[in-house]
Amino acid sequence: xxxxxxxxxxxxxxRPSIGFATxxxxxxxxxxxxxxxxxxxxxQPAWSAGEADAARALAKKNISDLAGFEYVVLPSASxxxxxxxxxxxxxAGEPEWAEKAADLSKxxxxxxxxxxxxxxxxxxxxxxxxxxxxHDSCKGLRKLGIKQQPRQLLAxxxxxxxxxxxxxxxxxxxxxxxxxxFGEISTVIVDRKCASIRESGAEVVVGGDLGxxxxxxxxxxxxxxxxxxxxxxxxxxxxxQ
Amino acid sequence: xxxxxxxxQEQAAQKACDPQMQKTLAYVRPLFVGKRKKGLEGxxxxxxxxxxxxxxxxxxxxxxxxxxxxxLELFEARAQAxxxxxxxxxxxxxxxxxxxxxxxxxxxxxxxxxxxMLSEEADLNTAFAAAGIESIETDLGEYIIQLxxxxxxxxxxxxxxxxxxxxxDLFVAHHGLPxxxxxxxxxxxxxxxxxxxFLSADMGVSGANFLVAETxxxxxxxxxxxxxxVTTLPRLHVVIAGIEKIIPNLQxxxxxxxxxxxxxxxxxxxxxxxxxxxxxxxxxxxxxxxPEKIVFVLVDNGRADLLGGEFASMLRCIRCxxxxxxxxxxxxxxxxxxxxxxxGPMGSVLTPLYTSLKTAQxxxxxxxxxxxxxxxxxxxxxxPELMRALRRRTFEEGLRPWLERLGYKVWAWAACxxxxxxxxxxxxxxxxxWLAGGEAFIRVLGMAPGWTxxxxxxxxxxxxxQELWADRKNRG
Numbered sequence: 001x002x003x004x005x006x007x008x009x010x011x012x013x014x015r016p017s018i019g020f021a022t023x024x025x026x027x028x029x030x031x032x033x034x035x036x037x038x039x040x041x042x043x044q045p046a047w048s049a050g051e052a053d054a055a056r057a058l059a060k061k062n063i064s065d066l067a068g069f070e071y072v073v074l075p076s077a078s079x080x081x082x083x084x085x086x087x088x089x090x091x092a093g094e095p096e097w098a099e100k101a102a103d104l105s106k107x108x109x110x111x112x113x114x115x116x117x118x119x120x121x122x123x124x125x126x127x128x129x130x131x132x133x134x135h136d137s138c139k140g141l142r143k144l145g146i147k148q149q150p151r152q153l154l155a156x157x158x159x160x161x162x163x164x165x166x167x168x169x170x171x172x173x174x175x176x177x178x179x180x181x182f183g184e185i186s187t188v189i190v191d192r193k194c195a196s197i198r199e200s201g202a203e204v205v206v207g208g209d210l211g212x213x214x215x216x217x218x219x220x221x222x223x224x225x226x227x228x229x230x231x232x233x234x235x236x237x238x239x240x241q
Numbered sequence: 242x243x244x245x246x247x248x249x250q251e252q253a254a255q256k257a258c259d260p261q262m263q264k265t266l267a268y269v270r271p272l273f274v275g276k277r278k279k280g281l282e283g284x285x286x287x288x289x290x291x292x293x294x295x296x297x298x299x300x301x302x303x304x305x306x307x308x309x310x311x312x313l314e315l316f317e318a319r320a321q322a323x324x325x326x327x328x329x330x331x332x333x334x335x336x337x338x339x340x341x342x343x344x345x346x347x348x349x350x351x352x353x354x355x356x357x358m359l360s361e362e363a364d365l366n367t368a369f370a371a372a373g374i375e376s377i378e379t380d381l382g383e384y385i386i387q388l389x390x391x392x393x394x395x396x397x398x399x400x401x402x403x404x405x406x407x408x409x410d411l412f413v414a415h416h417g418l419p420x421x422x423x424x425x426x427x428x429x430x431x432x433x434x435x436x437x438x439f440l441s442a443d444m445g446v447s448g449a450n451f452l453v454a455e456t457x458x459x460x461x462x463x464x465x466x467x468x469x470x471v472t473t474l475p476r477l478h479v480v481i482a483g484i485e486k487i488i489p490n491l492q493x494x495x496x497x498x499x500x501x502x503x504x505x506x507x508x509x510x511x512x513x514x515x516x517x518x519x520x521x522x523x524x525x526x527x528x529x530x531x532p533e534k535i536v537f538v539l540v541d542n543g544r545a546d547l548l549g550g551e552f553a554s555m556l557r558c559i560r561c562x563x564x565x566x567x568x569x570x571x572x573x574x575x576x577x578x579x580x581x582x583x584x585g586p587m588g589s590v591l592t593p594l595y596t597s598l599k600t601a602q603x604x605x606x607x608x609x610x611x612x613x614x615x616x617x618x619x620x621x622x623x624x625p626e627l628m629r630a631l632r633r634r635t636f637e638e639g640l641r642p643w644l645e646r647l648g649y650k651v652w653a654w655a656a657c658x659x660x661x662x663x664x665x666x667x668x669x670x671x672x673x674x675w676l677a678g679g680e681a682f683i684r685v686l687g688m689a690p691g692w693t694x695x696x697x698x699x700x701x702x703x704x705x706x707q708e709l710w711a712d713r714k715n716r717g
Contacts, residue, residue, distance in 0.1 A: 007706050009656075013670055014699070016706035035710055038659040046653050048610065049645075050632030054653030061657050138611035171569040175609030182250070182607050183691030184257035188573035189609070190696065218696030221682055 003031040004069035006062075008079045009041035010210045018210060021237035022075040022111055028125040028237075029115060036065050042074075044082040048176050052090065059087045063100045071118070072108045075233045076209050077140025080110040085143065110140060111233055112149040112208060122156070126238025129159030133202035134232075135193065135216065136169045137209040150208055150232050157236070165200035167192070174215040190219040197227055204228040206235055242333070242364045242392065245580035246592050246601035252578035253607065262402065266572055269401055273566035276507025277617070283509050289499065298500050299621040301493045302557035305454075305485070309548060309556075312454050312487045313539065319457030325519035325535040332542045336360075336481055337368035339538055340446065344374050347477050347534075349443040353435075355463065355471040356380035357448030358396055358560065359481050361582040362542055362595070365446070376446075377438045379467040381431055388415050394576030396583060397505050397562045402575050435467065445471040445532065447517075449482040450559070451497065452537070455490035458518040459537070462501060462511045472517050478532040480517070484539050485556040491516070497559060500619035504561040543595035551630055555590050557620040564614035564624055570607055579604060586614035586624040593631050602640050605631035666705045674703035 003026055007019035026033045043058030062083065066072050074080045087101040115121045132154060140146035154160050173179060173189025193216055197205045205220075205227055207213050217229035230240045245252075256262050281291050305312045317327045330336040336359070344352065352369060354360060354376055366387065369376040378387040382400035386393060388411045393399030400408070405424055412427060413420045416434055421427045447468060449459035459480045461468045472478050488494060494516075502508040519535040520527075547553050565571040565585025576584030581592040581601070589604040605628035614624040635641055655662045677683045677700030686693045 009666075012706040013666055013673075014701045016702065016704070016709050019706040019710070037707070040656040040659055040662045043653075043656070046649055048629065048632070049649055050629065050634070050636035050641075051646075051649045051653065052633050052636070054649055054656075057653060057657050138609070138613075142612045142616050171609045171611035171613065173569060173573075173609060175611070178607070178609050179696075180689040180691040182253065182570075183694040184254040185570055185573050185607065186609075186691075187695030188257045188263065189569045214699060215696065218682070218692070218698055221697045221699075222695065 001031050002070050003033050004066055004072045005033050005035050006039055006042070006066070006072055006074045006079070007035070008074055008076045008210070010214075011075060014214060015210055015231070017239060018075050018231045018233050021231070021233035021239050022073070024125060024237045025111070025115065025233060026073060029119045029121050031071075031119075034069065038065050042079045042082045044079060044086070045176055047082065047086050047090070055086070056090045059090050059101065060097060063087065063097065063104050066104055066107075067100070070107065071114065072104065073111055073114045074108070075111045075231065076211075077110040077113075077137055077144055077146055078209050078211060080108055080113075081139040081143045083108045110144060110146060110208065112153055113144065113146050116149040116152055121153075124153055124156050124236045126157065126236050126240075127159060128157050128235050128238065128240055130204055131161040131163050131202040132204050132206050132235070133163050133165045133197055133200040134168060135165070135172060135197075135205055135207040135212060137207055137212045138171050140208055141169055146208070150206070153232070153236055154206075160235075163200045163202040165196040165202070165205075167196050170196070172212045172215050174211045176211065179215055186215070187219065190215055191223075194219055194223060194225060198225060202227070204230055204235075204240070206230050206232050208232045242361050242582055244592060244596040244600055246596065246604055247580070249578055249580055249601075249603040249607065252580065253574045256574040256578050261404075262575055265402055265404065266575055269398075270566070270572040273562075277504060277563060277566065278507070280503030280507035280509065284499065284503060291500075294496075294499050295619055295621055298497050298559075298619055299557060301488055301496060302559070302620050304489065305487050306548070306553060306556045309484065309487070309545075312489070313484060316452055316454040316457060316487050317539075319454060320519065320537055321457070323457045323519040323521045325457060325537055327537045327539065330538055330540045330542070333363035333540075336363035336538055336540050336542075337365055340365060340479060340481070341368055341372045341374070343477070343479060343536060344369070344372070344444055347444065349374060349477065351438065351442045352376040352444045352446055353379050353438050353442040353471050353475065354383070354445070355447040355461070355468040356383050356399070357446065357481060358393075358582055359448050359483055359540055359542075360446065361393065363481070363540075377435070377442070379435050379438065379471055380463075381428060381465055381467075384431060384435065385411060388412075392577070393582075394584065395562060395565065396560055396587075402577070439467075439470040439474050442475045443477065445473075445475040445478040447471050447478070447480055449480050449486055450501070451494055452482055452487045452539075453489075453491055453494060453516065454487050456516070456518055458516045460494050461513070461515040461517065462498070463515070464506070464508075464512040466513060469513060469515060472515065473531050476533045477536070478517070478534070479536045479538060481538045481540060483544055484541055485544050485558075501559055501561055504563040504617065504619040547594060552590065552594055552627055554622050555587075555594070555627060557622055558587055559620055560587075561619055563617040563619065567613040567617045569609055569611060569613065586628070590624060590627045590631065598631065598635060598638065599640055602631075602635045605629075605635070663705070663707055667708060670701045670703055670705050673701050676700070
């Protein structure tokens with residue numbers, strides 16, 4: 001099974017280890033993983049900002065780059081959601097491209113959803129010992145229905161104790177450019193998340209989107225809270241210990 | 242009401258840093274969310290699913306919005322058949338003018354009002370005051386903010402930002418009675434004062450939750466009982482309502498009532514649901530209670546421009562407030578920062594559309610895109626998508642700062658040219674690592690002060706994934 005790994009621009013720049021952890025998980029599940037060299041960004045920042053032309057250009061670029069792969073997997077629900085839902089919308093006016101966008105949409109998956117819903121994996125390669133609380137990221141939860149998948153995978157790790165935080169489905173306040181544009185508002189929102197994490201008593205907070213994790217980790221450190229922050233791929237691949 | 246939405250950024254930042262405001266918001270947020278959740282559990286206990294009810298409610302609203310002209314004419318004809326007068330207003334100013342004229346024609350000296358967001362659009366109290374007509378808000382929350390000289394910060398809980406101590410101070414200053422400290426005593430005091438106003442008023446003004454086309458009636462959903470007083474005691478009653486408020490019939494009202502109070506306050510039904518119809522041919526001395534005359538003022542104020550366009554779904558809105566109660570942004574800053582009548586996600590869509598996109602452009606930017614609002618909306622309005630469409634329009638109309646527009650163009654060009662992009666990324670990751678100065682976190686980031694104002698940024702390892710992957714492949 002030939003799977004394209006789209007690491008996302010944020011992972012490329014800020015935390016390459018998540019890309020390698022994702023690769024390890026996919027390979028362990030028997031995938032033939034290819035990293036398309038020309039990948040840059042899915043285009044979501046442009047679409048969020050209202051720059052439709054730029055978003056459309058990137059959609060077309062990625063549709064071309066990702067043609068011919070059986071599946072495209074991303075360690076981010078937010079970027080996966082953009083490819084799955086926004087590409088068809090952006091290209092609705094160009095029938096030829098719209099068809100390609102719809103095809104790519106069907107082949108594109110967020111990592112945990114791919115492992116559970118498509119590959120139906122029974123084991124994960126990594127090992128982890130400690131208590132974890134899981135933050136549901138908004139796009140994954142409310143747009144792609146990702147809720148049980150990461151928990152099911154964590155449940156396969158013997159050393160993991162899952163401690164659900166209160167309001168795990170609440171937004172962390174990242175929102176892409178939002179956190180930089182409206183820093184004070186975002187801080188109030190992420191403070192609630194930090195409080196929920198602390199109250200859970202877990203040693204590690206885990207999530208599936210690096211954007212949320214950078215925001216949460218950044219705020220935890222500023223508050224002097226040492227709770228560790230890991231991406232689900234890092235934990236499942238055993239790179240979090 | 243004149244929009245102050247251009248000051249959103251500063252206002253929001255100020256509210257986010259105001260400890261008293263934060264305390265109030267932290268107290269209120271779980272109440273609203275919890276009550277709605279309980280309300281929906283009650284719906285499930287009745288054997289009804291939220292999704293199926295939402296589809297039913299959305300269909301009722303769309304049926305009207307899709308053919309609004311036909312329904313408006315039907316409503317007008319039916320209302321006139323009951324003896325009511327129907328007037329039309331293009332905008333808020335015309336509403337105010339019509340109501341002041343009506344008051345003058347009928348020799349009105351005092352007006353009592355029940356809660357109406359449309360009257361805020363029209364800035365009605367200011368117009369009455371200018372005409373020398375006393376107007377009293379009788380919804381307890383509205384009454385409090387009228388005394389305080391403020392505007393509502395929430396559409397169903399207008400004084401939600403006020404503490405009971407602040408209310409006690411206001412009452413002492415305006416009522417001249419001994420200071421009360423507990424909420425029940427404060428409410429009782431207000432009731433005593435308001436009762437005199439109900440009995441001495443010549444004209445009542447209310448909004449309408451719905452206008453029922455079949456019967457030519459206004460439906461009002463209230464909890465305090467003041468709505469009944471306002472609509473029945475004075476001799477003249479004026480209903481002001483947006484043209485989109487029509488629903489076909491009373492059965493539709495029953496369907497919408499399954500979700501409206503549950504979405505708003507979690508109640509299975511509000512304390513009062515009133516259907517107000519003009520008295521038709523009934524003699525004034527008949528046992529039927531109510532005003533001598535009812536006038537409907539149907540208001541456009543930007544609504545008709547939405548018909549048939551990409552924002553038409555916003556006209557479904559039944560003003561429950563669930564979107565703001567569940568919004569991470571609203572619950573972080575409260576309603577006043579939004580600068581116009583409607584706060585929260587609904588305001589972030591309505592304010593740019595009903596006032597000006599240019600002055601309100603920050604509102605649809607101030608969203609995390611979390612889709613909590615879209616998930617809870619009882620009539621399925623895709624609020625995040627509408628906010629994004631407004632951002633697109635903002636961009637297309639060249640309203641964003643030129644540096645931001647240029648930035649996206651350059652970035653998008655680079656992202657479409659991988660060799661150049663990856664070269665840039667290699668420089669950027671090294672720069673960020675250098676900024677961290679050997680530490681794990683960057684504490685000050687000149688290009689994103691908003692980010693590091695409240696949080697650190699974990700420093701990247703200094704080499705991009707693509708670089709590391711190329712190395713790994715070359716090593717074989």
